[in-house]
Amino acid sequence: MNHAAIRSQFPLLNCLQEEDYPLCYLDNAATAQKPAMVLQAMDAFYRQQNANVHRGSYQLSAAATAAVEASRDKLQRFINAEQRQEVIFTHGTTESLNMLAYGLEPQLQAGDLILVDSAAHHANIVPWQQLALRTGAQVVPIPLDEELRLDDAACKLLLAKRPKIVALSHVSNVLGTVNNITALCQRIRAAGAISVVDGAQAVAHLPVDVQALGCDFYAFSGHKMYGPTGVGILWGKLAQLEQLTPMLTGGEMIKTVSFSGSTFGALPHRLEAGTPPIAEIIGLAAAVDFLTQFVDANSRQHEQRLLQQLRDGLLAMPAVELYAAHADNLGAIAFNIRGEHHHDVGALLDQQGIAIRCGHHCAMPLMSLMALNGCCRASLGIYNNEQDVARFLAALQQTIALLTEEI
Known part of the structure; x- marks a missing residue:
């Protein structure tokens, strides 16, 4: 399928903004737009199939249950999980990482070391800090080098201290830098630690094979990969998942309940308490269908060419300062206009129909390392x-002219 045909599947891209500007949407790292097949799948569920799952003895419930479990099978194939029970439905990456930080608590004790990527999203920092507070463990950031990549030498020294958990980003949500997860997880495994990977920014931009990556846990969200909000995946090796203490308890995840005590059921449902986001799970499966059918090596190369075009255009503007704009980055580029506040830049671009993100991007430790109070991200x-x-580059030139003109 050619690129114009892919673009035509996204209804919102045809909407006009204020002043009749066509939408130029460059905030995909925050959330991606949804193709028609995702919208149609969710609409069809509510119109034709709406029932609770795993519990009903009637045909409608059985059909809804079958759709959810077929979605699990589809996700298993999408990330090449070894077993379907390894695919746990959550409400997103944040919940997945909190589930891990809670579920791993019995395996930690005072003095244990938790290493965290210095470029991590807050969702891959704060849960580990809370775990450390509960257990007496210590969270230590893995430093970045001058190129704002993980410092290889520092990482080796920290792994020599035998940490219990190492939490990494697959792709930085701010900079678009990519960590070599396969190599890092080999080292982490050799150090006897548990590897946790935030893949929220990776799944839309590159194929993910969790077995090849070699990590213990991998988390991602549906809405970053052209699916719905409110749904995500926690994948883990089966043996590791079976050791997790459930963060949420109640219906669906139990085997028996009495007032003398309760026992929990088997995976995956043991970690999926309550009614799941059924329509969103079905929508996520449709997003997988979209990625599987329409996104291939050629379309990914197209995306990388656009990122290079974006990078080259920004480099040609003397007023623009780029951050870690490496050729092998994925999906995002971070910048500022020298001497100007990032929110002013974003507001002026918005007036021209350009949607980008400005702020700290839920990565305040990274902003601190860069000596910034925030930045723009396309x-x-x-x-x-x-x-x-x-359009973005032309609008940014106009914005620079407006901000820097003499009064």
Whole structure:
């Protein structure tokens, strides 16, 4: 399928903004737009199939249950999980990482070391800090080098201290830098630690094979990969998942309940208490269908060419300061206009129909390392095209002129 045909599947991209500007959407790292097949799948569930799952003895409930479990099978194939029970439905990456930080608590004690990527999203920092407070463990950041990548030498020294958990980003949500997860997880495994990977920014931009990556846990969200909000995946090796203490308890995840005590059921339902986000799970499966059918090596190369076009255009503007704009980055580029506040830049771009993200991007420790109070971020999706990048660059030139003109 050609790129124009892919773009045509996203209804919101045809909407006009204020002043009749067509939407130029460059905030895909925050959330991606949804193709028609995702919207249709969720609408069809509510119109034709709406029932609770795993509990009903009637046909409608059986059909809804079958749709959810078929979605699990689809996700298993999508990330190449060894077993379907390893795919746990959550409400997103944040809940997945909190589930891990709670579930791993019995395996930690005072003095244990938890290493965290210095470029991590807050969702991969704060849960580990809370775990450390509960257990007396210590959270230590893995430093970044001058290129704002993980410092290899520092990482080796920290792993020599035999940490219990190492939490990494697959792709930085701010900078778009990519960690070599396969190599890092080999070292982490050799050090006897548990590896946790936040894959929220990776799944829309590159194929993910959890067995090849070699991590213990991998988490991601549906809404970053053209699926719905409110649904995500926690994948883990089966033996590791079986050791987790459930964070949420109640219905669905139990085997027996009495007032003398309760016993928990088997995976995956043991970690899926309550009614799941059924329509969202079905929508996520449709997003997997979209990625599987329409996103291939050529479309990914197209996305990388756009990122290079974006990078080259920004480099040509003397007023723009780029951060870690490496050729092998994925999806996003971070920048500021020298001497100007990032929110002013974002507001002026918005007036021209350009949607980017400005702020600390839920990565305040990274902002502190960069000596910034925030920055602008333009992030690409599979539907963006050369015209989007050209419009953004022209609008940014106009914004620079407006901000820097003499009064």
